[in-house]
Amino acid sequence: MSVNLAGSRALVTGASGGIGEAIVRALHARGATVVATARRQKVLERLVADLGYRVEAVPADLADAADVQALPGRAGQIDVLVANAALPASGRYDSFSGDEVDRALDVNLRAPLHLARELAGPMVQRGSGHLVFISSLSGKTASPGSSLYSATKFGMRGYALGLREDLVGTGVGVTTVFPGFIRDAGMFHESNTELPKGVGTRTPEQVAEGVIRGIERNKPEVDVAPLSLRLGSIAAGIAPGMVGAAQRKLGSRDLAAELAKGQADKR
């Protein structure tokens, strides 16, 4: 174990979102004090009021480089980072403006890297800590309309695996979590996209359990998805052309178009 969650202090980004809230609650239930950050202060304050103690709201815009730089100082001594905030960035490559591309890169990739770099140093000095990155199965398998999102989520995986190697022997662990389609809350649920028959989903609470498991067992990677999707992502790593063709046969283009439409307000 890289850190004992009871009595630790955790920073969770994207805490106003579907999965972020579940992660805040799970860490809190394990005895951590949680610093919850996102832009929507009112949503954070509701969560703080609901949990009541050992939780603080620190609003920040992760698309703003100055906010990202200031966040570690405002959060105080942090033992666990969960870099969870992201934009869905779904849609064909040519449907994004230059600013939209930059914002997705900033929130999904630049901010997590800077926060991890800034927070890892003091953790190494103390000989204990954990950095968690919330990627996506789209960080292992690309599909139509996922080019920008997958760029950020594959990039996150590469950074996290390299960082983990850099930190071997320091007492600081690194875990990347790969959710599939998440029901009940969050960016997929809110898009109202209907999945093809037989494609399974998981809940925000299961993602949060994956985060806890990753920290407590210092696992490099945790998938939170049904076996069929996990196997698909392994196959995509070996034979991406074949998996792309199979996805097209199963209607991936229609699914991508529906998803991009349902997430157009989150660019």
Ligand SMILES: NC(=O)c1ccc[n+]([C@@H]2O[C@H](COP(=O)([O-])OP(=O)(O)OC[C@H]3O[C@@H](n4cnc5c(N)ncnc54)[C@H](OP(=O)(O)O)[C@@H]3O)[C@@H](O)[C@H]2O)c1
């Ligand atoms: N839901 C799924 O099916 C699914 C599947 C795979 C992976 N994931 C990953 O899981 C993570 C959480 O997703 P979710 O489903 O919970 O999405 P969500 O409900 O849309 O939440 C996204 C979070 O990111 C925050 N955020 C967005 N832009 C921000 C900015 N500029 N500055 C600061 N915070 C910002 C939002 O807060 P504010 O709007 O208040 O700023 C919100 O808290 C993401 O990394 C996502 O890629 C989700």
